[in-house]
Amino acid sequence: MEKRKSVRPVAFLKKGEDTVVRTQKLTRKKARATERISLTVNGKIHEMEVGTASHQIDPAHTLAHTLRETLGLTGTKVSCDHGACGSCTVLMDGKAVLSCMTLTIECDGKRITTIEGLSDPETGELDPLQQAFVDHTAFQCGFCTPGMIMSAKALLGENPSPTEEEVKEGLSGNFCRCISNYHVVKAVLAASGKGR
Amino acid sequence: MASPYRFIGKTTPRKDAREIVTGRANFLADRKFPGMLHGKVLRSPHPHALIKSVSRDEVMKLPGVEAVLTWEDVPNWKGGTPRCTRILDRKVRYVGDAVALVAADTEEHAKEALRFIKVEYEVLPAVFDIEEALKPGAPQLYEDFPGNVVTPGVPFFGPKNLKEVVRGDVERGFAEADVITEGTFGYENMPNPIPPEPPGVVALWEAPDSVTLWVSNQASYMDTVILSHIMERKIQPRTIGGPCGGSFGSKYMSWQVQCYAALLSRATRKPVKLVLTKEEHLASFTLRPASRMSAKVGMKKDGTVTAVQGTWLIDTGYYSMTTQSQIAVGCGEVQIMVQCPNWDLKPVIVCTNRNASGIVRGFGGQELKCCLIPLLSLAMEKAGVDPFEFLKKNFVRPGGGYFWRDGIWYNHRGIDHTKAMERGAEVFGWKEKWKGWLKPTAVNGPKRRGIGVGIHGSADIGEDSSEAYVRLHPDGTAMLFSCVTEHGTGQVTNYIRMVAEVLQLPMERISITPPDSLINPYEFGPAGSRGTYAIGAAIIAAAEDARQRLLELIAPRLKAKPQDLDTVDGVVYRKDDPGVKIPWKAMAVDRTITGYGRFDPDYSLVNCMMTFIEVEVDTETGKVALLRVVNATDVGQIIDPPGLENQLNGCLGSAGIDSAIFEEMILDRSAGRMLNANMIDYKWRTFPELPVIENVVMETPFPSHRFHAVGVGEIATSPGPSAVLMAVSNALGVWIHKYPVTPERVLKTLGKTGSGKGGAA
Numbered sequence: 001m002e003k004r005k006s007v008r009p010v011a012f013l014k015k016g017e018d019t020v021v022r023t024q025k026l027t028r029k030k031a032r033a034t035e036r037i038s039l040t041v042n043g044k045i046h047e048m049e050v051g052t053a054s055h056q057i058d059p060a061h062t063l064a065h066t067l068r069e070t071l072g073l074t075g076t077k078v079s080c081d082h083g084a085c086g087s088c089t090v091l092m093d094g095k096a097v098l099s100c101m102t103l104t105i106e107c108d109g110k111r112i113t114t115i116e117g118l119s120d121p122e123t124g125e126l127d128p129l130q131q132a133f134v135d136h137t138a139f140q141c142g143f144c145t146p147g148m149i150m151s152a153k154a155l156l157g158e159n160p161s162p163t164e165e166e167v168k169e170g171l172s173g174n175f176c177r178c179i180s181n182y183h184v185v186k187a188v189l190a191a192s193g194k195g196r
Numbered sequence: 197m198a199s200p201y202r203f204i205g206k207t208t209p210r211k212d213a214r215e216i217v218t219g220r221a222n223f224l225a226d227r228k229f230p231g232m233l234h235g236k237v238l239r240s241p242h243p244h245a246l247i248k249s250v251s252r253d254e255v256m257k258l259p260g261v262e263a264v265l266t267w268e269d270v271p272n273w274k275g276g277t278p279r280c281t282r283i284l285d286r287k288v289r290y291v292g293d294a295v296a297l298v299a300a301d302t303e304e305h306a307k308e309a310l311r312f313i314k315v316e317y318e319v320l321p322a323v324f325d326i327e328e329a330l331k332p333g334a335p336q337l338y339e340d341f342p343g344n345v346v347t348p349g350v351p352f353f354g355p356k357n358l359k360e361v362v363r364g365d366v367e368r369g370f371a372e373a374d375v376i377t378e379g380t381f382g383y384e385n386m387p388n389p390i391p392p393e394p395p396g397v398v399a400l401w402e403a404p405d406s407v408t409l410w411v412s413n414q415a416s417y418m419d420t421v422i423l424s425h426i427m428e429r430k431i432q433p434r435t436i437g438g439p440c441g442g443s444f445g446s447k448y449m450s451w452q453v454q455c456y457a458a459l460l461s462r463a464t465r466k467p468v469k470l471v472l473t474k475e476e477h478l479a480s481f482t483l484r485p486a487s488r489m490s491a492k493v494g495m496k497k498d499g500t501v502t503a504v505q506g507t508w509l510i511d512t513g514y515y516s517m518t519t520q521s522q523i524a525v526g527c528g529e530v531q532i533m534v535q536c537p538n539w540d541l542k543p544v545i546v547c548t549n550r551n552a553s554g555i556v557r558g559f560g561g562q563e564l565k566c567c568l569i570p571l572l573s574l575a576m577e578k579a580g581v582d583p584f585e586f587l588k589k590n591f592v593r594p595g596g597g598y599f600w601r602d603g604i605w606y607n608h609r610g611i612d613h614t615k616a617m618e619r620g621a622e623v624f625g626w627k628e629k630w631k632g633w634l635k636p637t638a639v640n641g642p643k644r645r646g647i648g649v650g651i652h653g654s655a656d657i658g659e660d661s662s663e664a665y666v667r668l669h670p671d672g673t674a675m676l677f678s679c680v681t682e683h684g685t686g687q688v689t690n691y692i693r694m695v696a697e698v699l700q701l702p703m704e705r706i707s708i709t710p711p712d713s714l715i716n717p718y719e720f721g722p723a724g725s726r727g728t729y730a731i732g733a734a735i736i737a738a739a740e741d742a743r744q745r746l747l748e749l750i751a752p753r754l755k756a757k758p759q760d761l762d763t764v765d766g767v768v769y770r771k772d773d774p775g776v777k778i779p780w781k782a783m784a785v786d787r788t789i790t791g792y793g794r795f796d797p798d799y800s801l802v803n804c805m806m807t808f809i810e811v812e813v814d815t816e817t818g819k820v821a822l823l824r825v826v827n828a829t830d831v832g833q834i835i836d837p838p839g840l841e842n843q844l845n846g847c848l849g850s851a852g853i854d855s856a857i858f859e860e861m862i863l864d865r866s867a868g869r870m871l872n873a874n875m876i877d878y879k880w881r882t883f884p885e886l887p888v889i890e891n892v893v894m895e896t897p898f899p900s901h902r903f904h905a906v907g908v909g910e911i912a913t914s915p916g917p918s919a920v921l922m923a924v925s926n927a928l929g930v931w932i933h934k935y936p937v938t939p940e941r942v943l944k945t946l947g948k949t950g951s952g953k954g955g956a957a
């Protein structure tokens with residue numbers, strides 16, 4: 001079947017440019033269901049049936065919902081559930097996507113990384129970016145932090161040595177109400193090629 | 197000078213840092229319980245109506261639905277001050293008011309069920325403006341509040357609780373003045389604090405009179421106190437806190453949300469989770485009160501204020517739980533800011549048909565000053581007084597006094613904040629930049645720059661009571677019992693830091709109990725910047741008490757008096773001969789030692805924050821760009837450098853500085869609907885728009901507790917908004933008096949175009 005490409009990288013999501021995002025949500029119900037989908041989350045393959053029974057992936061389920069409710073990966077936080085705040089950001093094939101605006105059935109064959117997948121599963125050692133957030137106290141309440149780290153991870157994946165301006169641009173879709181932004185910028189720069 | 201401290205003032209990772217950066221911090225929405233149901237609220241589409249009937253026959257047949265509750269099914273629990281607002285009422289008073297509650301096995305089923313509840317309303321006329329609400333014949337929200345005037349006063353603050361500022365002789369004050377100005381000023385844009393985590397709860401009702409609530413609030417002990425009042429003192433709920441995903445005051449209370457879940461659990465005897473959606477959060481949860489003040493001030497040529505007289509109208513929306521408290525504190529804070537002998541300032545709280553106002557950082561004082569400073573500015577302009585000099589001159593000094601929220605007079609026994617103000621002015625370059633009133637600091641084609649300054653200070657740093665225990669264990673570890681939740685300030689780690697310093701024990705060896713009201717003593721919670729002094733003092737006292745008991749117990753073993761002993765790293769030793777020592781294990785392996793500490797309110801210390809602002813206004817587009825912010829404060833002693841810096845940077849968001857630039861809730865004043873109740877239409881500052889912030893922090897020891905520190909986190913948002921108005925007026929060369937300074941307003945002020953209306957105007 002033909003898959004709709006509806007996933008938008010966070011960096012391109014600008015405020016006010018929400019029409020496309022909203023349309024996606026409205027068309028959820030219409031999306032055609034595949035029988036089974038398979039997605040790799042943090043290196044682990046999940047085969048899932050599509051349908052409306054409680055053990056199945058409902059075509060209306062967002063990736064955020066599947067990660068949090070079906071797979072129990074609650075590290076991905078949902079704040080606006082509306083594509084506006086970036087707190088639900090995860091990586092899809094290395095690119096940042098808003099999991100609250102992405103339908104799970106569109107993720108067939110995709111490789112998803114969530115905040116739980118960043119630290120070393122064997123040793124528990126933190127990713128250098130996570131460590132930089134710890135070292136710079138780049139959070140206050142910490143609710144926006146998983147999304148912030150995943151956006152920054154995608155940014156550093158594309159641009160290992162960003163300038164301060166590029167960091168700010170890359171994180172422009174992420175809302176931090178506590179205003180930990182200044183420490184976040186420092187942490188991301190410290191974890192980048194330039195910081196080392 | 198080298199620091200005398202081993203832990204205080206040192207940068208260490210936050211205790212919960214690893215949980216936060218790995219996504220393992222368990223916020224409320226992440227919690228699941230066996231058999232858990234999901235609660236949803238059916239909300240009124242009308243701003244004012246009587247419910248004639250509710251039909252739920254169809255709903256109960258839907259799959260998964262386990263309970264539907266309406267006003268007829270629930271006990272007479274009431275919130276508000278005084279308590280007049282029923283949890284579910286026959287009358288709805290704003291668009292979004294709760295009409296029915298549903299519990300179902302999944303969130304989808306609960307949401308679906310809402311569509312099948314049929315409600316018949318008798319629509320009533322509604323009122324959305326403070327002054328309209330006061331007019332004879334205006335729609336009445338409550339029988340208890342004739343004329344929509346909410347009963348003033350806060351019994352909790354004592355018999356003389358502050359309801360107004362009336363003292364001296366204003367007539368004489370005006371007679372002594374060189375200049376007098378008057379007018380009406382507002383701060384009515386109702387900025388929304390919007391913590392990222394919406395209000396939510398899980399409730400489990402087990403026996404007829406026993407309910408446990410897992411809460412995500414700022415003050416998890418107070419939830420039990422507040423709920424027990426609402427539940428008519430027949431039930432003592434147990435509340436268990438967890439990480440709080442932001443609050444900024446607003447999630448100090450979520451009594452309605454908590455009661456909804458409790459009632460649904462009472463009906464089903466299953467755990468019920470109820471978390472507001474972001475839209476509900478913005479449109480139906482509390483936001484900053486709206487203020488409008490008509491006042492007159494008298495001033496001498498040297499900037500001495502001789503009299504302040506006026507009426508301060510506060511729109512609290514459809515109920516008030518804390519607005520009277522905010523007024524009491526605001527009235528205290530305004531006297532701290534303006535040491536004037538003659539006052540006649542009368543607040544009036546008015547209810548209107550929109551969602552309620554509640555606690556937000558700045559707690560009354562920010563609202564009042566945002567109205568008063570523009571008026572004072574007019575007088576300063578007439579008198580030719582520099583606003584920095586004015587604010588510095590009029591702020592309370594040691595020995596100066598004020599009536600605080602309890603109606604009692606206090607003299608500030610703290611430090612002189614002048615030094616921090618002057619240092620801030622120096623860093624900002626105030627003297628070089630200030631060109632006089634309504635004069636830009638620079639003009640570059642259509643772009644004009646201007647500066648402004650604001651101030652805030654509060655005696656709430658020593659408000660209310662706190663209690664704590666510290667328990668020492670024979671293995672050389674300690675546990676702090678304190679009902680505090682981490683809501684972003686980093687204070688939980690700092691309390692461990694304080695215990696570590698008193699006991700000279702590494703921070704890794706100290707743990708803290710979960711913020712559970714069942715196991716911890718009374719705690720008012722971190723609010724009003726009280727965390728450092730008030731909560732800190734109780735915790736320090738508990739640690740000192742435990743240490744003293746330890747030394748007394750060990751003394752005979754070391755053949756010494758307790759005062760000749762000290763302890764470090766879990767070992768007690770003789771001060772005169774450190775080689776004579778014994779580990780804590782000597783207390784006996786089957787013993788623990790518990791110390792108790794308590795803090796009683798102290799309103800005689802005042803914190804202070806002065807904020808300098810530089811803006812650039814584009815006179816072609818009307819856009820106001822915030823270029824630079826300098827916050828100047830004196831905290832006595834820095835406890836946690838990065839935590840403090842984070843808190844001060846918080847001056848922008850959570851209904852702070854940006855409430856003067858673009859943040860506002862836009863109420864459709866014909867239908868009573870909030871038009872921008874989502875994160876796309878509600879404007880917030882993004883990374884690329886961050887201004888330069890410099891934080892000037894002085895450390896003049898305060899006579900507070902043994903670490904001589906006071907808190908300032910709460911007040912970081914408060915001086916900024918009026919400073920923005922001042923800066924924009926100076927940049928443009930004409931007064932602009934409405935918040936926020938949207939491009940439309942700026943262009944209108946310049947006579948260029950448009951209606952000049954922000955949504956709230």
Ligand code: FES
Pocket residue numbers: 077078079080081082083084085086087088089098099100101
């Ligand atoms: S929760 Fe997905 S963008 Fe806000």
Ligand code: FES
Pocket residue numbers: 139140141142143144145175176177178179180392441442684
């Ligand atoms: S740390 Fe609280 S929202 Fe970012």
